[in-house]
Amino acid sequence: MNSPLYIEVAVPFPVYNTYIYKVSEQYADLIAPGVRVFVPFGSKRTTGYVLGFANKKEFKGKILSILDMLDAKPIFPKSMLPFFRWASDYYIYPIGEVIKTALPKKIDFYEQTFFSITDAGKKFIKNNKNLSTKKKILNALIKKDLTIKGLQAKSGASVPASLLYSMEKQGFLEKYSEIKGKSSFKRKIQKDRLGEKIIRDVPYPLTKEQTDVVEHINASLFNGFKTFLLAGVTGSGKTEVYMNIAARVIEKGLSVILLVPEISLMSQVERRFKARFGETVAVLHSSLAAGEKYFEWMKILNKKAKIAIGARSALFAPFDNLGAVIVDEEHDTSYKDSGGFGYNAKDLASVRAKLANAIALLGSATPSVASYYNVISSKYTGLYLKERVKKRALPNVEIIDMRKKRDLKGINKFITPELKLAIADNLKLKKQTLLFLNRRGFANLSICAQCASPLRCKQCDISLTLHQKDNVYRCHLCGYFQSANAVCNVCGNRSIKKLGFGTEKIEAVISKLFPNAKTIRIDKDATKKKGSLVTLLKRIKNKKADIIIGTQMIAKGHDFPDITLVGIICADISLNFPDFRAGEQTFQLLAQVAGRAGRGDLKGRVILQTFNPAHFAILSAKEQDFIKFYNQDIVFRKGLNYPPFSRLIQIKIESKNKEKAAKTAYSIGKLCKNLMKKTAKDSIEILGPVESPIAKIASMFRWQILVKGTNSSTLRLFANKLFFDNQKAFKVSGVKATIDVDPIFMM
Numbered sequence: 001m002n003s004p005l006y007i008e009v010a011v012p013f014p015v016y017n018t019y020i021y022k023v024s025e026q027y028a029d030l031i032a033p034g035v036r037v038f039v040p041f042g043s044k045r046t047t048g049y050v051l052g053f054a055n056k057k058e059f060k061g062k063i064l065s066i067l068d069m070l071d072a073k074p075i076f077p078k079s080m081l082p083f084f085r086w087a088s089d090y091y092i093y094p095i096g097e098v099i100k101t102a103l104p105k106k107i108d109f110y111e112q113t114f115f116s117i118t119d120a121g122k123k124f125i126k127n128n129k130n131l132s133t134k135k136k137i138l139n140a141l142i143k144k145d146l147t148i149k150g151l152q153a154k155s156g157a158s159v160p161a162s163l164l165y166s167m168e169k170q171g172f173l174e175k176y177s178e179i180k181g182k183s184s185f186k187r188k189i190q191k192d193r194l195g196e197k198i199i200r201d202v203p204y205p206l207t208k209e210q211t212d213v214v215e216h217i218n219a220s221l222f223n224g225f226k227t228f229l230l231a232g233v234t235g236s237g238k239t240e241v242y243m244n245i246a247a248r249v250i251e252k253g254l255s256v257i258l259l260v261p262e263i264s265l266m267s268q269v270e271r272r273f274k275a276r277f278g279e280t281v282a283v284l285h286s287s288l289a290a291g292e293k294y295f296e297w298m299k300i301l302n303k304k305a306k307i308a309i310g311a312r313s314a315l316f317a318p319f320d321n322l323g324a325v326i327v328d329e330e331h332d333t334s335y336k337d338s339g340g341f342g343y344n345a346k347d348l349a350s351v352r353a354k355l356a357n358a359i360a361l362l363g364s365a366t367p368s369v370a371s372y373y374n375v376i377s378s379k380y381t382g383l384y385l386k387e388r389v390k391k392r393a394l395p396n397v398e399i400i401d402m403r404k405k406r407d408l409k410g411i412n413k414f415i416t417p418e419l420k421l422a423i424a425d426n427l428k429l430k431k432q433t434l435l436f437l438n439r440r441g442f443a444n445l446s447i448c449a450q451c452a453s454p455l456r457c458k459q460c461d462i463s464l465t466l467h468q469k470d471n472v473y474r475c476h477l478c479g480y481f482q483s484a485n486a487v488c489n490v491c492g493n494r495s496i497k498k499l500g501f502g503t504e505k506i507e508a509v510i511s512k513l514f515p516n517a518k519t520i521r522i523d524k525d526a527t528k529k530k531g532s533l534v535t536l537l538k539r540i541k542n543k544k545a546d547i548i549i550g551t552q553m554i555a556k557g558h559d560f561p562d563i564t565l566v567g568i569i570c571a572d573i574s575l576n577f578p579d580f581r582a583g584e585q586t587f588q589l590l591a592q593v594a595g596r597a598g599r600g601d602l603k604g605r606v607i608l609q610t611f612n613p614a615h616f617a618i619l620s621a622k623e624q625d626f627i628k629f630y631n632q633d634i635v636f637r638k639g640l641n642y643p644p645f646s647r648l649i650q651i652k653i654e655s656k657n658k659e660k661a662a663k664t665a666y667s668i669g670k671l672c673k674n675l676m677k678k679t680a681k682d683s684i685e686i687l688g689p690v691e692s693p694i695a696k697i698a699s700m701f702r703w704q705i706l707v708k709g710t711n712s713s714t715l716r717l718f719a720n721k722l723f724f725d726n727q728k729a730f731k732v733s734g735v736k737a738t739i740d741v742d743p744i745f746m747m
């Protein structure tokens with residue numbers, strides 16, 4: 001009898017320790033890091049993840065045995081464990097929960113190994129009178145194929161895996177694998193986002209600029225870790241660069257992860273990768289059904305796929321031989337997880353590449369300030385594509401100064417005569433027009449005509465937006481709504497002034513102005529029904545739409561060659577948000593929207609309406625010049641010591657009880673200040689506690705504390721000490737206190 005085996009297990013609970021379990025003999029040969037086990041935990045039983053083998057001496061107290069092994073083979077490679085541990089440590093998030101996030105959601109499927117008896121096995125039963133363990137096992141298999149666990153129950157014997165394998169060698173039994181799960185699933189045929197079959201394509205000849213970039217990256221491939229930032233104007237052919245690098249990597253027998261921003265449908269980049277690389281591409285998308293996701297995951301694990309594409313979570317694709325991690329549209333804030341984990345896939349992409357000795361390639365037309373700062377400080381290598389492919393010109397952007405339009409009445413206040421004329425001209429040319437306004441609904445500000453109180457959400461600290469078609473006032477944060485016939489909830493007056501405008505109003509106005517044009521609207525409201533977005537996009541592609549009105553939903557990742565005019569109704573919406581990234585996000589959004597124009601053979605035109613025509617975010621967007629934007633924004637960041645000159649950790653405190661929220665915020669705030677004085681007086685700055693800019697969402701009162709650190713590792717030490725030494729202060733009943741490392745959503 002061998003001495004018992006011990007393993008280290010992480011459980012998907014909010015606990016920061018890992019646990020040691022005993023492995024009974026029948027699992028001993030099969031247990032390995034990356035395998036899921038079923039374990040007793042407190043009064044519960046749960047799935048756990050095997051991290052490795054453990055020494056009993058490291059653990060005092062009673063050691064329990066695992067109840068079952070759920071996978072015949074590891075579900076993620078051992079080589080990913082340092083990555084999981086790094087992420088858990090950096091984001092102060094339990095490792096079991098990190099792994100749970102990484103694995104496909106609702107992974108109720110697993111591969112099970114079954115044993116069946118052979119003719120030789122049956123002969124063995126006949127010829128052997130003694131009831132040995134071997135015979136007991138074979139007897140149990142006469143009627144039905146069984147798993148190890150089933151064999152154990154049926155035969156009543158302890159069944160060591162080693163015995164089964166020796167019996168297999170002797171030819172008495174055979175083993176095979178089968179996928180078990182809650183439901184069976186079928187694979188869908190590969191189709192693109194418009195439901196059309198993907199046709200295989202071949203590499204395009206590269207431009208001189210593309211060739212230079214590809215050669216530069218190629219020279220560093222398979223040579224250890226390095227991060228590149230590829231800044232290429234909209235339409236400059238970044239995807240073709242990605243595909244060239246990917247081809248090179250898989251040629252070497254290594255693998256590629258490609259991250260794309262979270263959009264409602266498969267992105268253009270994804271479609272092109274599938275067209276180029278076919279079945280060797282696995283897709284890990286949140287929109288996939290559980291079975292499909294499991295299938296794609298196993299395709300990677302079984303080395304059938306060489307490229308994994310997907311939003312944020314594709315970062316966790318279970319490759320153990322990565323050559324490159326590519327992040328498309330690296331500036332996109334959807335790479336930041338807004339749940340409890342709070343990881344930023346873009347930042348973790350570099351970490352994953354580093355731990356795998358691979359390269360990281362971040363690409364964007366509008367790189368983030370943080371990434372370009374890394375180029376300036378020589379942490380990243382900057383590469384540039386300054387021209388559009390096929391020598392297409394960048395669109396011409398005309399700025400309309402809305403301050404000079406204040407006297408205009410009614411419709412003209414937001415569809416200026418200049419924009420109206422441009423739309424009319426474009427309609428004559430039979431080309432498509434995109435009108436962009438990043439605000440949905442009809443009127444976003446409804447004010448009582450008598451007492452001037454705005455109509456506010458009952459559960460949140462914001463005003464309600466009128467949705468005329470649904471005849472309701474709706475809250476865009478929590479979904480609360482009330483009838484559009486409602487009276488003022490302060491004075492009871494019936495007359496409500498409907499100020500402000502959203503996409504729904506623009507649609508109504510445009511239909512009046514251009515009654516013969518085919519108009520469609522693309523925003524969250526218009527695409528609620530499943531499949532409706534696909535229908536709308538198809539109408540654009542098939543030229544069944546002349547004027548498209550949309551929010552940022554239409555600004556990302558689409559490529560419609562017939563759009564030659566883009567009208568930006570109000571460029572200033574996000575500019576005045578109380579957030580140090582407001583300028584950056586406005587610049588990126590405007591430059592991206594403007595970039596939708598003129599992607600075909602005709603030159604594009606953009607009409608940009610703004611109340612801040614001299615603002616550098618607007619002017620840089622006009623020229624699609626991110627360096628111009630960076631050079632001004634970075635001065636302001638330095639002046640206020642904001643990232644990238646410092647790192648931030650945000651402590652969020654929420655409670656349905658107003659006093660409790662405030663009280664907890666102050667008590668944690670006090671702990672912060674004390675710890676700062678004691679340990680890091682010069683390198684840590686505490687801002688707050690203060691009420692969040694949106695002080696209430698969905699009936700939760702919200703407070704925040706911002707911890708600013710000049711040095712990343714000091715800040716991490718500080719946050720760790722604060723959190724783990726003061727668990728009581730963070731775990732007040734009825735209060736949710738969480739830590740967000742490198743926060744992005746700070747409202």
Ligand SMILES: [Zn+2]
Nearest residue numbers: 457460475478
């Ligand atoms: Zn609300």
Ligand SMILES: [Zn+2]
Nearest residue numbers: 448451488491
């Ligand atoms: Zn009133």
